[in-house]
Amino acid sequence: MTPPAEGRVLRIAGGSYEVELEDGVLECVLAGRLKQGRGDRIAVGDRVRVERLEEGASRITEILPRQSKLARRSVEAEREQVIVANLDQLGAVFATERPEPDLAMLDRLLVVAELNGLDAFVVANKVDLAPAEGRFVPQRSAGYEVVATSALEGTGLDRLRDRLRDRTTALAGPSGAGKTSLLNAMLPHVERRVGDVSDRAGRGRHTTVNATLLPLPGGGYVADTPGLQFLELWELSPDQLAAAFPEFRPLLGTCRFNDCRHVEEPGCAIREALERGDVYERRYRSYRALLEEAEERSRPW
Numbered sequence: 001m002t003p004p005a006e007g008r009v010l011r012i013a014g015g016s017y018e019v020e021l022e023d024g025v026l027e028c029v030l031a032g033r034l035k036q037g038r039g040d041r042i043a044v045g046d047r048v049r050v051e052r053l054e055e056g057a058s059r060i061t062e063i064l065p066r067q068s069k070l071a072r073r074s075v076e077a078e079r080e081q082v083i084v085a086n087l088d089q090l091g092a093v094f095a096t097e098r099p100e101p102d103l104a105m106l107d108r109l110l111v112v113a114e115l116n117g118l119d120a121f122v123v124a125n126k127v128d129l130a131p132a133e134g135r136f137v138p139q140r141s142a143g144y145e146v147v148a149t150s151a152l153e154g155t156g157l158d159r160l161r162d163r164l165r166d167r168t169t170a171l172a173g174p175s176g177a178g179k180t181s182l183l184n185a186m187l188p189h190v191e192r193r194v195g196d197v198s199d200r201a202g203r204g205r206h207t208t209v210n211a212t213l214l215p216l217p218g219g220g221y222v223a224d225t226p227g228l229q230f231l232e233l234w235e236l237s238p239d240q241l242a243a244a245f246p247e248f249r250p251l252l253g254t255c256r257f258n259d260c261r262h263v264e265e266p267g268c269a270i271r272e273a274l275e276r277g278d279v280y281e282r283r284y285r286s287y288r289a290l291l292e293e294a295e296e297r298s299r300p301w
Helices: 032-036 103-115 137-141 156-163 179-186 237-245 269-276 281-298
Strands: 005-013 015-023 024-028 045-054 058-063 067-072 079-083 088-094 119-124 146-149 168-172 212-215 220-226
Touching: 015 045, 015 058, 032 058, 067 103, 079 168, 088 103, 088 156, 103 119, 103 137, 103 237, 103 281, 119 179, 137 281, 146 156, 156 179, 168 179, 179 220, 179 269, 237 281, 269 281
Parallel strands: 024 058, 088 119, 088 168, 119 146, 168 220
Antiparallel strands: 005 015, 005 045, 005 212, 015 024, 045 058, 067 079, 212 220
């Protein structure tokens, strides 16, 4: 048996873990003690230690501490579901049309990035159907770069490659926004199945079931993630929320009351900025919706 080697989880399928090591990729299983502990919580992107056994099999013996994550509240249980671990940045992929961009969902994704210390940018995809100009203006005003792309026509792919190079990035967004089509256009050697958009509902059909971390030819990694139909934040503190909106940050600490929630309190600097037009109503509505959700979850039952 050789000494443990450190690697990165690229893909999880059932009880099998695809781990990239310095000398190649191994299919691994979990050591018994991890199955009894936090084995079901291993995520794509996790750094792990792998032990090669004499009979040719390999097993994960240790999960190393995470530096960052993209996570949400699990649909099935009251726990955190980590979609991808150890990211540098998040690319929020939304179509300009088909499906119509859900700006509330976009703001949720950007808040997740801010709370986890991730750089974030918006990918305005399908500009062959509708232009990016005039869309995502509130997010652009908040300081987020908007990269306009079309997987069909190749528009903006060079800019997107530059943004991904030498970094670990999750591309996340609703089903049908074109994440997988963008990856197929940028990585033709890794052909992934593409879904279509329902004519009746205008929503995309799921094609990516589990997140997969793909090495990029020029350096770095990109994660193709499952289409998000919901994004309920895990452990969202009402006190942390305002700081997750970059346009609010210069105003924090300047309200009349130190414990201002920026809802109805007099002398609120953020609401005054809203009235002046310095803060977009669309973004403020997202803040209020998330604040209500966070306060509801923080109430003792």
